[in-house]
Amino acid sequence: MxxxxxxxVALSLLALxxxxxxxxxxxxxxxxxISIDTLRADHLPAYGYRQVETPxxxxxxxxxxxxxxxxxxxxxxxxxHVSLFTGLLPFQHxxxxxxxxxxDKSHTTLATFLRSRGYATGAAVSAVVLxxxxxxxxxxxxxxxxxxxxxxxxxxxxxxxxxxxxxKRLEEWIxxxxxxxxxxxxxxxxxHAPYTPPEPFATRYASHPYDGEIAAADDIVGRFxxxxxxxxxYDRALVVFLxxxxxxxxxxxxxxxxxLLYREELRVPLFIKLPGSRSAGRRESSPCGIADVFxxxxxxxxxxxxxxxxxxxxxxxxxxxxxxxIYSETxxxxxxxxxxxxxxxxxxxxxxxxxxxxxxxxxxxxPGERRDLASSLPPPFRSMRVELQAMNRPLQAPGVSDPxxxxxxxxxxxxxxxxxxxxxKDLPDPKDRIGAIARLKxxxxxxxxxxxxxxxxxxxxxAAENPLMLDVWETLARILRRAGRSREALxxxxxxxxxxxxxxxxxxxxxxxxxxxxxxxxxxxLTLAAQAAGATQVEEELSWIAxxxxxxxxxxxxxxxxxxxxxxxxxxxxxxxxxAARAGELPRALDYCDRAIRLARARGEGPLINLQATRGxxxxxxxxxxxxxxxxxxxxxxxxxxxxxxxxxxxxxxxxGRRGEADRLLNEMVERVPASRSFQAAAHVSEILGDxxxxxxxxxxxxxx
Numbered sequence: 074m075x076x077x078x079x080x081x082v083a084l085s086l087l088a089l090x091x092x093x094x095x096x097x098x099x100x101x102x103x104x105x106x107i108s109i110d111t112l113r114a115d116h117l118p119a120y121g122y123r124q125v126e127t128p129x130x131x132x133x134x135x136x137x138x139x140x141x142x143x144x145x146x147x148x149x150x151x152x153x154h155v156s157l158f159t160g161l162l163p164f165q166h167x168x169x170x171x172x173x174x175x176x177d178k179s180h181t182t183l184a185t186f187l188r189s190r191g192y193a194t195g196a197a198v199s200a201v202v203l204x205x206x207x208x209x210x211x212x213x214x215x216x217x218x219x220x221x222x223x224x225x226x227x228x229x230x231x232x233x234x235x236x237x238x239x240x241k242r243l244e245e246w247i248x249x250x251x252x253x254x255x256x257x258x259x260x261x262x263x264x265h266a267p268y269t270p271p272e273p274f275a276t277r278y279a280s281h282p283y284d285g286e287i288a289a290a291d292d293i294v295g296r297f298x299x300x301x302x303x304x305x306x307y308d309r310a311l312v313v314f315l316x317x318x319x320x321x322x323x324x325x326x327x328x329x330x331x332x333l334l335y336r337e338e339l340r341v342p343l344f345i346k347l348p349g350s351r352s353a354g355r356r357e358s359s360p361c362g363i364a365d366v367f368x369x370x371x372x373x374x375x376x377x378x379x380x381x382x383x384x385x386x387x388x389x390x391x392x393x394x395x396x397x398x399i400y401s402e403t404x405x406x407x408x409x410x411x412x413x414x415x416x417x418x419x420x421x422x423x424x425x426x427x428x429x430x431x432x433x434x435x436x437x438x439x440p441g442e443r444r445d446l447a448s449s450l451p452p453p454f455r456s457m458r459v460e461l462q463a464m465n466r467p468l469q470a471p472g473v474s475d476p477x478x479x480x481x482x483x484x485x486x487x488x489x490x491x492x493x494x495x496x497x498k499d500l501p502d503p504k505d506r507i508g509a510i511a512r513l514k515x516x517x518x519x520x521x522x523x524x525x526x527x528x529x530x531x532x533x534x535x536a537a538e539n540p541l542m543l544d545v546w547e548t549l550a551r552i553l554r555r556a557g558r559s560r561e562a563l564x565x566x567x568x569x570x571x572x573x574x575x576x577x578x579x580x581x582x583x584x585x586x587x588x589x590x591x592x593x594x595x596x597x598x599l600t601l602a603a604q605a606a607g608a609t610q611v612e613e614e615l616s617w618i619a620x621x622x623x624x625x626x627x628x629x630x631x632x633x634x635x636x637x638x639x640x641x642x643x644x645x646x647x648x649x650x651x652x653a654a655r656a657g658e659l660p661r662a663l664d665y666c667d668r669a670i671r672l673a674r675a676r677g678e679g680p681l682i683n684l685q686a687t688r689g690x691x692x693x694x695x696x697x698x699x700x701x702x703x704x705x706x707x708x709x710x711x712x713x714x715x716x717x718x719x720x721x722x723x724x725x726x727x728x729x730g731r732r733g734e735a736d737r738l739l740n741e742m743v744e745r746v747p748a749s750r751s752f753q754a755a756a757h758v759s760e761i762l763g764d765x766x767x768x769x770x771x772x773x774x775x776x777x778x
Contacts, residue, residue, distance in 0.1 A: 101374070103255050103309055103310040104370055105259070105313070106183075106256075106312075106314075106366070107259045107261075107314045108157070108261070108315055108316065109287075109294070109314075109316050109342075110262045110263075112287060112320075113341075119342065120342065125281075125287050126291075127287065127291040132295075133312070134344050136353050137350070139344055139356045140343040140344075142360045142421065143315065143342065143343035144360060144401060145316075145319070146162055146399075148339060148401075149171050151170070151207055153317035153318055153363060154203060155208075157367070158209065159176070159182055160382035160384045161364060164466045172202075172573070172577075173470075173573050177208070178211060182212045185211060187256040190374075193250050194255070195214060195215035195216070197239045197243040197260070198216075198217070199260050199261055200233045219242075220232060233262040234676075236261035236289070237293055237677075239259065239261065247306070253306060261290045261294075264286040269282065283320065309349075311348060313345055313369075314344040315343045318341060319336075319340055319341060322337065324337045334416075335426075339401050339419070343361065347388075357390075358421065360398070360420055361387055362399040364384040365384035367382060372386035373386075373388060397420070398419060398460065399419045400416070400464070401417040401419065408573060410510075411501075411539055411540075413501060413502055416461055423435055423457065424436050425454060425457035425458060428503070433446045433453060481605045482606065509535070519531065523713060523745065523747060523748060525552050525556040526748050532552065555714055558750075566582050575602070575606045576606070578608075584596045584603065584614055588617060593621055593622050612638065613635045613644055616628045616629075616632040616652075625652055629652050632649045635648065641676070643673055643681045644681065646668050647665070650663075650688075662687075662691045667688070670685075682712045685704045685708035685718075686704070689701045689703075689705040698725065705718050713742075716742065716746065716750060716754040719739070719754065720754055723738045724762075726738060739771075749776075755771040756768040756771035
């Protein structure tokens with residue numbers, strides 16, 4: 074029997090060794106993932122930074138395993154989060170950018186995986202680039218993405234909501250669950266540009282607003298962790314904290330992210346807190362990637378991850394795993410600027426960047442990556458280049474590629490043609506062209522000062538110099554539209570459509586512009602094409618089109634459908650108010666406006682553009698002049714570019730015999746919005762008031778502009 078006992082002991086030792094390699098197992102543990110967008114690892118005290126205070130994250134790090142060399146696979150929000158949730162590299166899951174891509178349902182997400190194992194799954198996100206229409210919400214029972222653009226001229230990447238609101242939504246969902254077997258995902262957007270931290274962080278970090286946003290995000294994480302502790306979940310939970318990518322901050326010429334692949338944009342924080350804070354204080358220096366999270370969570374729960382994932386479990390000590398290199402890429406410079414795409418490999422010492430002029434850095438001795446070692450062709454350069462070139466990495470251009478969808482789009486009257494694909498070697502190196510982005514930012518600055526004519530002129534020159542710059546055409550279209558130059562905006566956006574065909578946001582933008590110029594049939598075709606290409610919530614656009622045609626019954630039907638889809642959004646309520654006002658149902662229109670404003674206040678948001686102006690118009694028609702004046706004033710304070718609101722307020726003053734105030738208001742308007750369209754608007758108001766001399770003076774000033 075001694076041999077039998079010896080066998081049992083040997084088998085037990087083998088099992089213990091296997092468990093040690095695999096890491097500890099916590100079946101059924103709550104799973105919480107916290108992602109702070111655009112957060113550089115080297116701007117956290119947990120990684121040695123001393124210019125910001127993050128007490129909540131410091132505490133979480135003390136309870137967790139901290140990974141010192143975690144790398145993002147792509148420096149963009151959507152594709153990076155798709156890698157997080159699928160455990161796949163970008164060229165495997167196919168989502169390569171924030172726009173123009175949708176996650177295919179054939180890929181198992183972490184939420185789907187956990188839901189199939191009895192977990193309730195809930196998420197709340199802070200940026201519209203993670204809207205459910207991208208496919209990122211697959212597998213979530215609850216997915217709060219109720220984020221609205223307040224102004225149609227706002228770029229997609231800037232449409233966000235305060236993280237405190239997002240955290241509150243997730244708290245409410247967690248509180249509604251009767252079981253602790255949950256998977257909760259919290260996404261905060263605070264460190265993303267523009268850096269406008271709330272108080273007290275705005276004052277405390279006035280000279281470093283990026284750090285102020287980090288401090289604000291830390292405060293939200295602290296509230297969330299306190300809530301988890303109060304609910305008895307924190308100690309039992311597997312908590313993963315990370316960022317999707319870093320931020321350039323000008324280190325290699327890029328202020329933000331997406332174009333280049335240096336360490337400041339790829340290295341991210343990663344903490345994994347195990348139930349009971351097992352392995353707390355452990356630090357791992359081996360390279361790892363965001364795609365490792367899926368396999369790690371499955372391993373921690375004692376589950377087998379789906380086959381074919383790119384990641385590995387991070388629970389076993391780094392020394393027990395074979396060395397590897399982490400893949401990163403960006404197609405953003407190719408599809409947004411007409412420059413070469415980039416790819417990179419990172420190991421425990423070197424980073425290789427594949428570009429028209431390849432680069433190699435020893436980031437251990439040169440953490441700022443200032444000394445390019447590629448010219449001497451050292452062995453790491455050769456081996457990393459060979460490894461990268463051996464990978465099958467299809468480009469997967471944005472837009473629709475499925476033949477059936479393409480056929481459906483054609484049947485709807487939409488035909489898009491992408492620019493011919495160039496080989497990488499024929500395209501400019503992004504590091505040589507990065508200065509062009511400063512001109513794009515300068516145009517955005519001019520637009521923010523309402524100097525639309527100058528911004529449009531600068532962008533037109535930039536587009537003429539490089540007609541493949543998608544972002545320039547899109548930005549130009551937004552500025553021209555805001556300037557009231559709808560037909561020119563339509564031309565610009567059609568250029569963007571040719572560069573990125575069948576991209577839902579562009580198609581909906583084209584539909585909007587066609588509606589503005591009165592081409593209602595074409596607007597409807599484009600809206601339906603956007604829906605076929607994957608856009609959701611198209612009811613509002615269809616309603617605006619019907620309203621433009623004077624079909625109030627259809628407009629109301631579509632608007633009510635939009636409200637059912639988004640009951641907590643201002644947009645459908647503003648639309649219903651506009652329909653009721655057109656129908657002469659003024660009390661009903663006012664009620665819709667007031668509901669939208671109450672909703673905005675309850676959510677800590679400002680009203681949408683034109684909401685207060687619509688309310689002012691209704692109040693004026695009801696004879697409630699003082700309240701109408703107050704509403705118009707609120708509109709021009711929040712949205713000075715809304716010249717229609719200025720004009721209506723001036724006419725309100727004139728109708729009440731306050732002609733002097735009307736004239737002063739027109740002067741205030743052209744000072745706030747120093748564009749030719751402002752002078753034209755002032756001339757139009759003067760014409761209505763019968764003052765032809767004043768109208769001529771305003772037109773002369775417009776001509777001078």
